[in-house]
Structure formats: structure tokens, C-alpha cells
Amino acid sequence: EPEVTQTPSHQVTQMGQEVILRCVPISNHLYFYWYRQILGQKVEFLVSFYNNEISEKSEIFDDQFSVERPDGSNFTLKIRSTKLEDSAMYFCASRAGTRGYEQYFGPGTRLTVT
Amino acid sequence: LAKTTQPISMDSYEGQEVNITCSHNNIATNDYITWYQQFPSQGPRFIIQGYKTKVTNEVASLFIPADRKSSTLSLPRVSLSDTAVYYCLVGDISGAGSYQLTFGKGTKLSVIP
Known part of the structure; x- marks a missing residue:
């Protein structure tokens, strides 16, 4: 079964440094998203991406x-x-392209900023 | 996405059927109901989606009454591995929006041996 993959699984970085989180979406999918979840809190939408541009972003x-x-x-x-x-x-x-709320999530990258 | 209300937590013994009800009084005509499951430290996983009456797949059933103001996710014969947070989301899938998911706190299901 196709799945979304993410690398790295865990990233530790120092405050002020740049990080790049990587994702390989399912191959025939057209819409891509990033969400984040702070420990113990809700999953929050960050950004959606379609046709090589941002379609929506959060605050x-x-x-x-x-x-x-x-x-x-x-x-x-x-x-x-x-x-x-x-x-x-x-x-x-x-x-x-269809069934808008049927999204497939990757396993996540745990980012720790020290 | 329409506002939804669901219990914060539920406990169940292994082997029992679990029903999680979600209220969505302001559901609109074009809104669909979608349920996700999330295990600790994992991404949410799509479970099931429906518009009216009953939908069943290999994981769960979704019951939606005629007025569509609520829905019930039914998990048959739960096992310890069904311990997770379950989210109910309601939104219009007929348009061309980005379909960002807005998660609430969900229902934390604990399955007891």
C-alpha cells in the first residue's frame, strides 16, 4: 500500500538554525500539506500546496x-x-484530487529546538 | 469545517463494540463527515467518511441519522491496539478549497484488557 514517508524521524537543532524537513507524498497525489502537533496539543494546519504554489496557509x-x-x-x-x-x-x-478530507499522513518528524 | 462536539474520553474492554458519537448541529447540505484515528507519536489516519445513513469498511462503520446533526463511529470488537484518539470532522467536499483539516481534541479511547 502506498504511503507518505518523512525524513528525518527526529531532528535536534539549536535555536536560530535552519532546518529542512522532507516528505515524499504518495506518487499520484496532487495536494500536499504540512501540519504540526506540539506535545499534548491539537494537530494544527500549517500550509497547503497545489500546482507548485501555496493554496492556503495558517497564521x-x-x-x-x-x-x-x-x-x-x-x-x-x-x-x-x-x-x-x-x-x-x-x-x-x-x-x-477527489475526496477532499481524505488525507494520508506521514509518520512525522519530531523537531527539538534547544 | 463545521463545529463538532465529541466526548473527551471513553473506556472499553477488549472484545466490546465501541460507539463514539459526534454532534454537529450546524452541518450544511454539502458537508461530509470524516473520522480520523491517531496513535501516540503517529500521524492521523483516515478511517471513514460518509454523507448519510450507513457506511462500512474493513475498519469501522459510520451511522448518520436522517437529520445528520450527529454521527456515530462504531468499532466492532475492539482490541488493545485500538487505543487511540478519534477525531470527527465535518466539511464541504463539493468545492475547490484546500480542504485543510482542523482537528479538535478528539475522543481518547482507552481499551482495557
């Missing part, structure tokens, strides 16, 4: 965040200058 997704689909398979989330409060699980998700 969390400020100028420190960017997304890119550098090739036909990868989807990345970059945080330019990490803060302590960026520590969270980051989930990538993808979906096919």
Missing part, C-alpha cells in the same frame, strides 16, 4: 517558514531560524 506559517517541491517526488518544509516554540511533531500529508 503559524509566517515568514520563517517556506515550502518547496524541488522535484517530482519531494515536498519540503524549511524553517529559517528556529525558535524554542517550533519544537513539535511535523506531519506531511497528501491527497488525491
Whole structure:
């Protein structure tokens, strides 16, 4: 069964450093998402991406965040200058063109900012 | 996404059927009901989606009454591995939006041996 993969599974970085989280969505999916979940809290939407551009973003997704689909398979989330409060699980998700709320999530990257 | 209300937690013994009810009084005509499951330290997993009456797949059943103001996720004969948080989401799938998912706190199901 096809699945979304994410690397690394765990990333530790120092405050102020840049991090890139990587995702490989399911191959025939067209819509891509990043969500995050701070420990013990709700899953929060960050950004959606379609046709090589951002279609929607939340207030969390400020100028420190960017997304890119550098090739036909990868989807990345970059945080330019990490803060302590960026520590969270980051989930990538993808979906096919239909059934909008049927999204497939990756296993997540646990980001720890020290 | 329409506002939903579901119990914060539920306990069940192994082998029992579990029913988790979600209230969505303001559901709109084009809204569908979708349920996700999340295990600790894992991404949410799509379980089931429906519009009316009953939908069944290999994992669960979804019961939706005629007025659609609530829905019930039914898990048959739960096992310890069904211990997870279950989320109910309601939204319009007929348009061209980004379909971002807005998760609430969900229902934490604990299955007891």
C-alpha cells in the first residue's frame, strides 16, 4: 500500500538554525500539506500546496517558514531560524484530487529546538 | 469545517463494540463527515467518511441519522491496539478549497484488557 514517508524521524537543532524537513507524498497525489502537533496539543494546519504554489496557509506559517517541491517526488518544509516554540511533531500529508478530507499522513518528524 | 462536539474520553474492554458519537448541529447540505484515528507519536489516519445513513469498511462503520446533526463511529470488537484518539470532522467536499483539516481534541479511547 502506498504511503507518505518523512525524513528525518527526529531532528535536534539549536535555536536560530535552519532546518529542512522532507516528505515524499504518495506518487499520484496532487495536494500536499504540512501540519504540526506540539506535545499534548491539537494537530494544527500549517500550509497547503497545489500546482507548485501555496493554496492556503495558517497564521503559524509566517515568514520563517517556506515550502518547496524541488522535484517530482519531494515536498519540503524549511524553517529559517528556529525558535524554542517550533519544537513539535511535523506531519506531511497528501491527497488525491477527489475526496477532499481524505488525507494520508506521514509518520512525522519530531523537531527539538534547544 | 463545521463545529463538532465529541466526548473527551471513553473506556472499553477488549472484545466490546465501541460507539463514539459526534454532534454537529450546524452541518450544511454539502458537508461530509470524516473520522480520523491517531496513535501516540503517529500521524492521523483516515478511517471513514460518509454523507448519510450507513457506511462500512474493513475498519469501522459510520451511522448518520436522517437529520445528520450527529454521527456515530462504531468499532466492532475492539482490541488493545485500538487505543487511540478519534477525531470527527465535518466539511464541504463539493468545492475547490484546500480542504485543510482542523482537528479538535478528539475522543481518547482507552481499551482495557
